[in-house]
Amino acid sequence: MISATMLESLPLSAGDKVLILTTSDTHPESMKSIVEVLSQQISQSGKINVEHVDRLLMAEFSAGTFDVILFGIIPPFTSCQSSAMLAELARVLKPGGKIITQEPVNNEHSELRSRDKLVTDLKLSGFIDVKAVASMPVSNEDAELIKRRHHVESIDVVRVQAKKPQYEVGSSAKLNFSAPKSEIVSEKSTTVWSLTANDMLDDDDAELIDDDELLDESDLNRLDTGHKGGCGGNCSGNCKKEKPKPKKKKACKNCTCGLADENDDAQPKEKTPESACGNCYLGDAFRCATCPYLGMPAFKPGEKIELPATRLTADQ
Structure with missing residues (x-):
C-alpha cells in the first residue's frame, strides 16, 4: 500500500485534471483508496481519469487534456513505459504539465532499463526538468514478482x-530580427561625439597637443641620401648633377632576349644582295629566265656582284 506521505507530496492543485494509469497487477482496493485521497486534493473542480496502460493508445484523449499524469504509483511496480507510450503521455499532457512515474530499473543487461536510460528516454520524448527523485521501498512479495516477471x-x-x-509539439512563433531598443543609438548620444575642430578651438579649457612633442631626436637628424653633388652632400639630393652615361650592355653569343637585335639596329650594316630563288650563284643552268645574273659566271654566296657596262645599256 502506498503511504499517505507520498500522496501528499504529489504536485496536485485544486482544479487539476489527473490521469492515473493502472496495470493488470494493480489492487482494486488500493486504487479506490488512492482516488479518494487525490479527489480531496483537487477538489470538486478537478477531475481524475483512471485508464489501463494497455488501452491508453485506444482511449484517444485530446492533446493537452491533463495537468498531471501518474504512472506506477500503485504497487506492485511491474510495468515499464515504452517509447510509444511516453510520446502519447507527452501529447495528452498540457504545456507545463507534470508526469510522475515509478518503475523497476536494473543496471545489468536485461529487458529493464537502467535509471540513466529511463531519464534519457523521457528527455527524448520531449520532457524537460527530468529528475530521478528517489528509490521507493518495495515489499519482498512485490520484489519477487518483479524479478520473475x-x-x-x-x-x-x-x-x-x-x-x-x-x-x-509543432507550434511555431514569429521571430523578430529587428535590432532591440537597447542597441538603437539615440540622437542625443550621437551628438556627444560630433565635436569639430572649431568647437575645440573655441573652448579655452581644451588642451591641444604640441606638434614638436611628437618628434624625438632621431626624427630631427638629417637623412643621409648618399648624394655627393657640388654642395658636398649638404642638400636633400635635389641639386643638379651631371649623370654618367649608362654603359651599353653587350649581348651574349646565343642571345634570345632581343638585345642582340637592338644592338644590330643601332649599327646598320651594308646589305648584301639576296637571291629570290636562292640558285643565282650556281650559274645559268640554275637561273630563271628573268634573272639579272644571266650570262655571268657562278659566284660565291654573298659575294658582291658588279654588272658590266654592256648590261646596263639598252640594246640598239
Whole structure:
C-alpha cells in the first residue's frame, strides 16, 4: 500500500485534471483508496481519469487534456513505459504539465532499463526538468514478482518526475530580427561625439597637443641620401648633377632576349644582295629566265656582284 506521505507530496492543485494509469497487477482496493485521497486534493473542480496502460493508445484523449499524469504509483511496480507510450503521455499532457512515474530499473543487461536510460528516454520524448527523485521501498512479495516477471536477479524501483515544456509539439512563433531598443543609438548620444575642430578651438579649457612633442631626436637628424653633388652632400639630393652615361650592355653569343637585335639596329650594316630563288650563284643552268645574273659566271654566296657596262645599256 502506498503511504499517505507520498500522496501528499504529489504536485496536485485544486482544479487539476489527473490521469492515473493502472496495470493488470494493480489492487482494486488500493486504487479506490488512492482516488479518494487525490479527489480531496483537487477538489470538486478537478477531475481524475483512471485508464489501463494497455488501452491508453485506444482511449484517444485530446492533446493537452491533463495537468498531471501518474504512472506506477500503485504497487506492485511491474510495468515499464515504452517509447510509444511516453510520446502519447507527452501529447495528452498540457504545456507545463507534470508526469510522475515509478518503475523497476536494473543496471545489468536485461529487458529493464537502467535509471540513466529511463531519464534519457523521457528527455527524448520531449520532457524537460527530468529528475530521478528517489528509490521507493518495495515489499519482498512485490520484489519477487518483479524479478520473475522480468527475469532479473535484482531490481530497484525509482521514482522520476518530469515536466512538459510551455508549448505544444509543432507550434511555431514569429521571430523578430529587428535590432532591440537597447542597441538603437539615440540622437542625443550621437551628438556627444560630433565635436569639430572649431568647437575645440573655441573652448579655452581644451588642451591641444604640441606638434614638436611628437618628434624625438632621431626624427630631427638629417637623412643621409648618399648624394655627393657640388654642395658636398649638404642638400636633400635635389641639386643638379651631371649623370654618367649608362654603359651599353653587350649581348651574349646565343642571345634570345632581343638585345642582340637592338644592338644590330643601332649599327646598320651594308646589305648584301639576296637571291629570290636562292640558285643565282650556281650559274645559268640554275637561273630563271628573268634573272639579272644571266650570262655571268657562278659566284660565291654573298659575294658582291658588279654588272658590266654592256648590261646596263639598252640594246640598239
